[in-house]
Amino acid sequence: MTDPVKTPSQLRSARWFAPDDLRSFGHRSRLMQLGYGEEDFRDKPVIGILNTWSELNSCHAHFRERAQDVRRGVLQAGGFPVELPALSVDESFTKPTSMLYRNMLAMETEEMIRSHPLDGVVLMGGCDKTTPGLVMGAISAGVPMIYLPAGPMLRGHFAGRTLGSGSDAWKYWDERRAGNITDDEWLGVQGGIARSAGTCMTMGTASTMTAITDAMGLTLPGASSIPAVDSGHQRMGAECGRRIVGMVWEDLTPDRIITPASVRNAAIVAMATGCSTNAVVHLIAMARRAGVALSLDDLDALGRDTPLIANVRPSGKDYLMEDFFQAGGLRALMKQIEDRLDGSALTVTGRSLAQNLQGAEVFDDDVIRPLSNPVYREGSLAVLRGNLCPDGAIIKPAACDPKYHLHEGPALVFDSYPDMKKAVDDEDLQITPDTVMVLRNAGPQGGPGFPEWGMLPIPKALIRQGHRDMLRISDARMSGTSYGACVLHVAPESFVGGPLALLRTGDIIRMDLNARRLDMLVPDDELAARKAAWTPPQPRFERGWGWMFERHVTQADQGCDFDFLQTDFGRVAGEPDIF
Template identity: 45%
Template structure:
């Protein structure tokens, strides 16, 4: 190319600040890009689209995303854009210690800064494992350039001796069966081979599938994206079509802030109730909303979810897995059911350019045992319950669809574990003073306490209780639990114990009252004693000496506002940084 000539475009693109002229700086930027074998006419003013890839072999759920990135690139080229793939920090819950949640905010920072600092006009967000979806949406929201999500998709069904094996859910069940003497270790090891038989994320309605569903319900992914199995050819088609679509979104300047409105978040909360989605969605949606300056609170989760029936019959709440959910019609069927029941803001915009109702109004359900009619719902009132009281003044959450109905109103004696190490040291002790009416309490497992707020809230029951045939007890903590888990588990108790919340003062033998119907969580001790304990409390949690752990400890906010960093709230925009050359 002897002379640079920018192509006509409806508006000035961000990338022209890097590539759109004949100055020394423009030539500097273009010439280095050409060492990858890119033809000169790719820099003629067409939109530059980033493919933000969380591929990593250390994140098994995302290990197939390299292939999807190629499919996205094909679509971008077809639509007249220039695709440029780049990696960001990948958070994998199955391997990362102390917990992937500790690094969600780090990944979001990586995404945000990569988008702002590079010559990108739009971005395709490739996500899979549960924290990668909110991290990418958080980062993209803070920059607010056109963005669209492609999920990696769930694994195929696992099968063991004729029974479905759900990711995570079966692991928790079989682990309890081992302790109860119902299963041998050899059987457990044999079942392991059946748990993960294809690429993809959890095949239950765990947090990965929940967050893929949230992306679709928010309007940030093409309709049908959430449920297509990772190895199904239609997952590649979805990636290809997404690549095409992002180019038009750049032409239209269709940004996350245009799509993820207050009404879109309300839709997503209701969808979460209908699918029996993970409690982790509460934290993640609050964090995403915070980046967009959308006023979303814990009380919205409780209010909007109260009358939403859980109609998706998937583990851990039901019996099927994501593969069957896809064959039954997937998330569009659920969204349509909410719309027909008057529980959907039908005119909210999606990345397709159409309203969410236009996307789903003509879909059909192909298996009404997997996606049930409202009058045959698994739980009449699903959603996420928000509990308050003197034990959780900032709120705590519980998932009714995964709980035991008889325990939703319960009074029991507290058996207290000061932290996760104390729990592991004592839970299998045959002399532990516990019976099935007790309430297991674990402290110091919140954002500051663990640190990172690990998925340990679904505490395994004591073996001597399991041997009695008891499979559920009330459990309370400031931790999270995996979306694949189940039980009558109170989570995200706020303020957390490490920050001096009332959970920190609970003692063995205290009586605790749980009343889900009245949204109450109460530590039943005299008010004078309550005040005295609070006044005498001192932290036992060590402050990390340095590094990211120290940054996390000092700046992470509570679960009730999304556990984001205090300095990352709000949208900082896409203003082009100064050129240093």
């Protein structure tokens, strides 16, 4: 720890506990009601452990125990730990989509920190939306914070085959639909694909977002790579507890760490890992909370110049996150591209990124490739523009068949997910491999909540012919474990009158990935006539959270944060001044 810049009387929590007045008497007496004496909390940093554990979040099944590891570290460093539950936002069970509640977690995190006597916080997350939700809220609260990533689960196994969560579910489901998988084999895959606590062990959204947070300097170095059930994860949890106490005394706040340089580092690392397409919307939202103006064009430029070097599914072909960890993990990957990163960026350790990377090395150069032998010559993502997506759309080039990088074909348009799902199971559906499947009304407002519907199923009529990919376009997201020629996040979305709302079945769509273009070949005057005839759909919600979400969520290219939570309304939440 560097020399402290705070004294006990300057602690934020001292405003609750130190004064000799009736209000502070009440605060102290209530802690004593919980069994604590003044020696437990007097003149000590109060550390909030924000825990997103839930019995319906298998990714965080180990967080009950891990919170105790954090508590141990806080006590060892002379702090006073308090655990607070936070909205879990699990990926598997939350309907219609967990994305509907990312901003709820961000608001809860911000207000929980602001309204309680916390000097610093350990953020415990990992399942997809918990990482951006916790970080966004903590940025706005402005107190010292460190992120504890849940870590990936162990490799999946079945009948001698290695399974990757998500990616292999889609693959084997297509084979089952084609009649190539028996009931017993399907049950075997179901039981073997998720073997332990932890997040998806592919480079899905969970591992992408924890890697981004790591690269941004918000975790202990390399913490994002440690498997959830590895004993090193327990030790990392305790070290998070120790380190946050030091950060409080040093007054090492998020605004000193999250800078244009650290955000750029995170974006470059994301591209090099073969990141989830969801990285775009979350990274933009996180950056803008910190006052860093990050755009789709910035990300596309970095993507063109950053090779993909993590050979991890789904963009890679062979390995999973456990292999990535054994090969050296994120520190080793960052060491490979160190000359592309700003090594002076400050991190939660109090040291620079370059200092944190000292001694990192690659132990398997097929898992973490050298720059001379990348998995893909450019980064993970590309941004398309055109008359179908004037504000942008996203595609993952390395995860789709190269023959679709330049493609032209007729649109088959679906206005709802149920309509699409019914059609793809119709073996008599009139469709060819050149057809472009389109789903609309699935964006931030239209979904509602921007669901992961963008990896549209290959129609059974084509599966039976041996086809496993085709060009698909939507204003939805897709799981980070997904793959294929899927264009996503079309903005503006169709529900608010974006050009996707004007597309008709049979219209010709042209995608030129190299030119970063996506267009419908429809004359401008015809589009103008269709626009004039378009009528807005009815709102999805009439009350509650959904009503608030629908009226204040921004579009995909702006991060889908709420307009009133962006920096125009103030970068850091104000402190309560009434006690």
